[in-house]
Amino acid sequence: MTSTEHSLPVSLRHVLTGELLVLKGGLHRGGALRAIRCKTLATVARTLPTVDPQKVGVSLERLHHHADTAQIAAIRTNLETALRPLSEAVLHDVAHALAPQDAPLYLGGHLGIRVMPPLRSIQPGAEPPSVEGFLTPRDAHVDSWFNTAVNSINLWMAVGQVRRGNGLVFYPAAYGKDLSRDSQHTLAPDQHTGPPTDIELDAGDILLFAGDHLHASQPNTTDETRFVITKRLCLGPPRYPRHGSGWVPYQDLRLLGTALEPLASIRSRMTASAVKHLLRRRRGRAGTSTPPARPSRTRAA
Template sequence: MTAIALITAPLDEATRNARVYRGDILVFRQLAGMRALRDRVAEHLRRVMGDDPESVHRAMNGAGIEAASNALRRDLGRDEAIREALYAALREAGVEPGRTYEDGLKLRVQPPAEGARGIVTEPLGAHRDTWGSNVMAQTNWWSPVMPVTAERTIALLPAYFARPVANNSTGWDLAEVLRRRRKGEPLDDYPFLPVVEEAPDPSEAVAMEIEPGDLMCFSGAHLHASVPNTTDRTRFSLEIRTVNADDAAAGRCAPNVDGRAVRTAWQWFRRLSDGERLGGMV
């Protein structure tokens, strides 16, 4: 049975991962690294989106917010203070940098529903990240930059962790997505990432109201989605995915109950300690 646990001390790699692989949702409370990361990201947000970033949708249209969000993602990726704070937070949670690989910190920006139209800002439908990566040892990490509410956050559907759901991952090919993006071709008729084909029961959704400075840890196999933003404030959050190399090699992982993509995206992940890739695409 899935448990949602508040954690106030590091969990060693084996213990934490075993809990994640069986479906537990862990919230590491008020990590010093996450507070430093939140403050640094907030500086970038105010620089680009004004003194009140949560009101950016009143000053910019959807295309402008998408462009600014993409620029911010690039800026965060070049900021060494961001990387140091992120890695410090992961170490506080018990992550071992020499055996753990990550796919890069992502900023997600979700304005109120009418302002969300791009890859960075569009609310995400219900999906498992593992439908795209095929890496069943994948762990997801998520944290809000500014306070969230149940109407402006991420939702998990823990009842579906071991329950198959209809989805469009069958035959989905990451190589096709990459080919189209390299050539500038549209993805209108091809999913950027696989999603459900039928909306799950909304009563099963758990809207996660954690605090800035908290860091939520859950399996990439958990079904999850954006809560459509029905408030008058833009939501800013951070996410990253990790893989423990020993677990991946040994087959210690979450169950694959319904993923059918044709490739495994090992190349998404780089080792925290030195940037070495986990592997190629197979």
């Protein structure tokens, strides 16, 4: 995919201070939306060989009429592999097209395939574990309670239309506040969040928002499966939370495509969060479990 150099006059610093910014038609750049939809239909055809993929719609809006919950989960899992190269190309394209920023950009390895059917169509107990926020709704949270840097920015890319009733809810008044979480990494009760707001997107729009905005998935009350892809980047070297539950690498955009590309994630890997992640993996391989996270407050490390 190609783009016009610096064709997106966007300040990511404004996003990190709380602005919710929509790149109208951002996924149309370089034919990305068309390529994603073609790859999606091919994946549906492989996963559901008895169903005409055209019947589910190019953005999967009718998928729940032709697939049960387990099949939708399988399609989502297969799309994680099928769409990874395209989603990385979109992230690189947007990063290169941004106007010069006041800090270097670091591109995240995270990929979120969010195929969310209407809530009433999900068979209880049929969904696999760990699909909250991807196939089923997730309650209010900030991303750094999980594995995300506190200075991360989400690219929430609408493959189909996002309507009120199947998108995200934000709590702008809570941004930057010292919020408590429970053991499930969601907002602890009885905290002031201010009024919620949500945003509608057309197919191909990209919503940019700071990962530490308090936000939640709306339970899908529409009759359409909502399909969104998410990628992340950081403005400046990633700063990981002291009490985050995981770690993902970010790569220095300046080094990608150069002889120094193997060192692109070195700033991510030389952090306390990376060391903790390595120790958790070693304990897991040794057969020991990690105790659940205790209620805590957000702090950047």
